[in-house]
Amino acid sequence: MLPFRKHVFVCTNSKPDDDGCCAARGSEQVLQKLRAEISARKLQKEIHVTACGSLGTCGHGPNMVVHPDGTWYSGVNVSDIAEIVEQHLVSGKVVERLAWLDHEKLHQTIAENRAKSQAKRAG
Numbered sequence: 226m227l228p229f230r231k232h233v234f235v236c237t238n239s240k241p242d243d244d245g246c247c248a249a250r251g252s253e254q255v256l257q258k259l260r261a262e263i264s265a266r267k268l269q270k271e272i273h274v275t276a277c278g279s280l281g282t283c284g285h286g287p288n289m290v291v292h293p294d295g296t297w298y299s300g301v302n303v304s305d306i307a308e309i310v311e312q313h314l315v316s317g318k319v320v321e322r323l324a325w326l327d328h329e330k331l332h333q334t335i336a337e338n339r340a341k342s343q344a345k346r347a348g
């Protein structure tokens with residue numbers, strides 16, 4: 226048995242020189258709203274929420290991943306949280322309009338972001 230039914234990772238990564246990062250797109254507010262919603266529904270023992278670093282889908286944020294489902298969400302706003310909690314975390318149905326349903330495209334996006342970051346570091 227898993228310690229939590231769901232574990233949600235919310236990227237709060239900040240890139241000071243990049244307004245495409247999740248922090249610049251309001252991920253801290255999304256994280257706080259998610260925690261408040263989980264707490265209000267007394268789901269803390271079932272659903273764990275963790276802030277995390279970049280998930281690699283930068284520029285599409287705020288981004289989050291729900292495990293163990295392996296569902297990746299992008300463009301999540303504070304106003305989407307109640308729906309994600311009710312529909313996905315409680316009822317088990319992915320909120321498709323915010324999810325990466327095309328896994329090949331997800332892989333490609335992450336690879337492109339990785340290449341961009343590496344090029345930036347290389348100068």
Ligand code: FES
Nearest residue numbers: 236247279280283
């Ligand atoms: S900054 Fe959030 S996914 Fe990269």
